[in-house]
Amino acid sequence: MPVARSVLELIGETPMVEVSQLSPNPNVRFVVKLEGRNPAGSVKDRVALSLVEQAESDGILEPGRPGQVLLEPTSGNTGIGLALVARMKGYHLKVVLPANVSVERRQLLEVWGAEIIESPGEEGSNGAITMALRLAQEHPDWHMLYQYGNPANPAGHYRTTGPEIWRDCPEVTHLIAGLGTSGTLLGVGRYLKEQNPKIEVWAVEPPAGERVDGLRSLDDGYVPPIFEQLGGAQLLDRKTVVRPRESIEVTRRLLTEAGLFVGISTGAVAAGAIRCAKQIPDGVSAVIVIISADDGWKYLSSGTWTDDIDVVTKRAENTIYF
Ligand SMILES: Cc1ncc(COP(=O)(O)O)c(C=O)c1O
Numbered sequence: 595m596p597v598a599r600s601v602l603e604l605i606g607e608t609p610m611v612e613v614s615q616l617s618p619n620p621n622v623r624f625v626v627k628l629e630g631r632n633p634a635g636s637v638k639d640r641v642a643l644s645l646v647e648q649a650e651s652d653g654i655l656e657p658g659r660p661g662q663v664l665l666e667p668t669s670g671n672t673g674i675g676l677a678l679v680a681r682m683k684g685y686h687l688k689v690v691l692p693a694n695v696s697v698e699r700r701q702l703l704e705v706w707g708a709e710i711i712e713s714p715g716e717e718g719s720n721g722a723i724t725m726a727l728r729l730a731q732e733h734p735d736w737h738m739l740y741q742y743g744n745p746a747n748p749a750g751h752y753r754t755t756g757p758e759i760w761r762d763c764p765e766v767t768h769l770i771a772g773l774g775t776s777g778t779l780l781g782v783g784r785y786l787k788e789q790n791p792k793i794e795v796w797a798v799e800p801p802a803g804e805r806v807d808g809l810r811s812l813d814d815g816y817v818p819p820i821f822e823q824l825g826g827a828q829l830l831d832r833k834t835v836v837r838p839r840e841s842i843e844v845t846r847r848l849l850t851e852a853g854l855f856v857g858i859s860t861g862a863v864a865a866g867a868i869r870c871a872k873q874i875p876d877g878v879s880a881v882i883v884i885i886s887a888d889d890g891w892k893y894l895s896s897g898t899w900t901d902d903i904d905v906v907t908k909r910a911e912n913t914i915y916f
Pocket of ligand 1: 670671773774775776777779807808809857860888
């Protein structure tokens with residue numbers, strides 16, 4: 595591997611690993627793509643770079659010009675990815691996030707140099723989005739990248755994540771990922787279906803009113819504009835609903851059975867993969883690619899790997915870890 599000229603060149607090219615020991619069906623292989631290996635720790639590094647580079651090529655941002663402000667509502671990983679990209683390119687980043695986020699997340703944003711603007715905790719990420727949209731109207735000189743409505747989000751996955759999966763695991767039959775902004779599913783799903791239309795794309799979401807960090811239910815009152823604009827409903831073959839407790843259980847299994855220390859949304863996605871594998875008829879073989887959005891570090895204070903499962907599930911109702 596050649597020496598990178600900048601940390602931004604280290605975004606992408608993440609490894610994939612077999613975790614078929616979690617598959618309930620002997621004919622179905624599980625392969626995880628480890629997006630936690632990106633430099634700021636999540637799949638969102640790709641999106642952050644894509645959003646900023648698109649604004650630069652549109653002439654909205656200009657690297658090196660002083661006083662340029664970026665604004666983004668984020669319940670976590672995108673803020674950290676953007677904070678890395680903004681720091682390297684010399685932009686000032688303001689992040690709107692709910693008041694009840696975990697201490698790790700706040701600290702990480704501060705470490706990277708982002709400015710935090712709090713939105714009401716009880717309104718969750720929808721409240722952060724509303725506040726950021728209002729701030730963007732009040733300050734037309736601040737540039738809101740808006741991952742929920744910006745096609746550069748799925749485009750980053752279409753250009754990088756999708757081709758990497760196809761190159762490294764061309765035997766893929768199913769893609770399964772969490773639904774947050776829907777950027778991963780739209781970008782990777784479209785790329786893979788263009789290579790092989792038989793590949794199925796499955797989304798994992800929590801039930802309406804329950805929370806798995808990083809994911810959202812489309813029935814909770816907000817459908818990301820990119821999902822509607824880019825035909826998300828037509829692209830997805832299935833949606834599967836996974837509850838927080840099950841997400842935590844499978845997050846633990848990923849560690850104990852496969853040695854993977856990954857975030858709680860990966861547990862949710864792997865729980866969806868287990869469901870998918872059970873539905874594949876006897877004698878049919880399949881390879882399910884599971885997107886792991888991030889690693890476990892930021893969720894340590896949730897007690898996911900250490901505390902009683904009932905306590906962890908209850909705690910996750912009140913604190914947004916990521
Ligand atoms: C931890 C985590 N998992 C999954 C997702 C979902 O990814 P996407 O926004 O591409 O739908 C996110 C998005 O923020 C996330 O932070």
